[in-house]
Amino acid sequence: MSSSRYFRAEIRENRPLNGNHNLLTLANLDPMREPQPGQFYMLQVSKGSDPLLKRAFSLFRRTPEGIQILYRIKGKGTSILRDMKEGAALDLLGPLGNGYPMPSDDQSPLVIAGGIGIASVFSLVEKLSKKAFVFYGARLEEELFMTDELGKIYKELVVCTDDGSCGVRGTVVDVLHDFVKNRDGIQRPVIYACGPHVMLAAIAKAAEAYSIKAYASLEEHMACGVGACLGCAVKTTSGYKRVCKEGPVFDSQEIVWQP
Ligand SMILES: Cc1cc2nc3c(=O)[nH]c(=O)nc-3n(C[C@H](O)[C@H](O)[C@H](O)COP(=O)(O)OP(=O)(O)OC[C@H]3O[C@@H](n4cnc5c(N)ncnc54)[C@H](O)[C@@H]3O)c2cc1C
Numbered sequence: 001m002s003s004s005r006y007f008r009a010e011i012r013e014n015r016p017l018n019g020n021h022n023l024l025t026l027a028n029l030d031p032m033r034e035p036q037p038g039q040f041y042m043l044q045v046s047k048g049s050d051p052l053l054k055r056a057f058s059l060f061r062r063t064p065e066g067i068q069i070l071y072r073i074k075g076k077g078t079s080i081l082r083d084m085k086e087g088a089a090l091d092l093l094g095p096l097g098n099g100y101p102m103p104s105d106d107q108s109p110l111v112i113a114g115g116i117g118i119a120s121v122f123s124l125v126e127k128l129s130k131k132a133f134v135f136y137g138a139r140l141e142e143e144l145f146m147t148d149e150l151g152k153i154y155k156e157l158v159v160c161t162d163d164g165s166c167g168v169r170g171t172v173v174d175v176l177h178d179f180v181k182n183r184d185g186i187q188r189p190v191i192y193a194c195g196p197h198v199m200l201a202a203i204a205k206a207a208e209a210y211s212i213k214a215y216a217s218l219e220e221h222m223a224c225g226v227g228a229c230l231g232c233a234v235k236t237t238s239g240y241k242r243v244c245k246e247g248p249v250f251d252s253q254e255i256v257w258q259p
């Protein structure tokens with residue numbers, strides 16, 4: 001195993017999935033550590049100083065070709081990334097942070113993804129090898145990604161969209177409530193969730209009400225990614241914690257959810 005978390009990687013593919021989401025495949029040029037589901041990388045998207053800071057992206061999936069990252073084109077950094085071509089080299093730092101704790105054999109994993117949150121949980125679903133009940137929501141059908149690939153690895157999938165254009169009309173939180181109320185015989189459920197802050201807060205509330213253990217992966221603005229700048233600190237029941245170092249995955253009851 002490499003002792004450093006810095007490595008260079010070459011772009012094998014930077015595939016557009018729709019107008020503003022790409023799937024990036026990176027083959028490492030230096031030795032790299034094996035990532036765990038829920039961990040993330042800091043990517044240097046520019047050789048110069050603009051933008052200076054690295055950008056954070058979850059491990060989407062590990063393939064024989066390299067690591068994959070599913071990203072939404074949002075601002076300057078991700079627009080630069082979108083324009084990068086096959087063969088270009090990138091500096092990375094990672095894998096970083098603590099991933100998802102695996103369930104025990106007698107637990108039933110409920111994996112919940114909202115929008116680009118699928119990028120963080122996909123490799124978890126894969127690792128759970130057909131044990132996961134997956135609830136995947138997006139605003140529109142065009143923003144549901146890799147559902148064919150998901151089809152090969154889940155136990156059950158419920159898809160939902162805000163406008164009902166695909167699957168159930170509603171949110172993953174509605175789906176969670178229905179599932180818990182109507183499904184008998186689900187043994188010791190445990191929730192794994194990634195998505196918008198409001199979604200995670202609602203899941204934490206539901207999990208508490210149903211006495212279900214829930215893990216949430218948080219996104220915060222990050223500068224260093226390694227615990228040095230405190231820029232990503234969030235309020236927890238035991239003081240402030242750094243999302244990059246103590247997270248990004250937290251027990252949802254540990255977080256002081258703020259509107
Ligand atoms: C642990 C972690 C994992 C992430 N995984 C993914 C992923 O797998 N796919 C994906 O598309 N996005 C992911 N994000 C969000 C991604 O980091 C931001 O969308 C990206 O940094 C935006 O950069 P930009 O320059 O294009 O946008 P700009 O808005 O121009 O960025 C300006 C600054 O804001 C920060 N920033 C903007 N949006 C976010 C955000 N949502 N979260 C944190 N910082 C932000 C940037 O890092 C940068 O410092 C993740 C964020 C974190 C913290």
Ligand code: FES
Pocket residue numbers: 221222223224225226227228229230231232233242243244245
């Ligand atoms: S990003 Fe610097 S401490 Fe987390």
